[in-house]
Amino acid sequence: MRIVNILKWSIVIILIAIIAMVYRIFNPIHSMFFPKCPFFVITGFKCPGCGSQRAIHYLLNFDILKAINENVLLVLSIPYLFAGIVFESLLVPSDKILKWRKRLFGQRAIIIIVAIIVAFWIGRNLVTNDIN
């Protein structure tokens, strides 16, 4: 069982490394092999995730300003999501950690997150209409 687990995680890590290499080398703007957002293709409006692939490309090339320009929500969410993974991976958290977990990832936090996503969704379509 343990060997199966090690094998599984090795495959996952290798896959992520390959995908990261592809996204570092190729800019989704200049290559047609990256999937387009179905929501954008159908409606012409950007969704909250539009620009994520380009943002990842710029982040992997350490160009944070260009990444923010493509999808600021993705860039800002990275430290938060990383913290979430750390909190989730603690099997026996202390009371203090649980308190912070509730503050950062509890119900109120989730409602705020949904509000931010929806505001970003509407806002980015109001501010700019250029296809980039």
Place this chain on the structure above:
Amino acid sequence: MENFNNQKPPKSWLVESILVTLFCCLPFGIAGIVNASRVESRFYAGDIDGANRASAEAKKWTMVSFFIGIAIAIIYFILVIAGVASAFKIAGAANAYS
């Protein structure tokens, strides 16, 4: 009544839900986030069974969103390859006539 503030709620799938919302462009990711919120509210209200059910729902919607995203990416890739192949064919035919 028991105090649940010193226990860990079931996995809420919040991080995974946000990731699929940002990368798969799908409303199912939002369904995952809403269920993550239910996990938290039910757990701290003492409804452990309800929290576990919401956790399972959150997992389901996250997985649905993830696999639809993967499927769209694969179908898109196949279509692009097919399009490129047929474009080469047309170009090849045009060259044969010139």
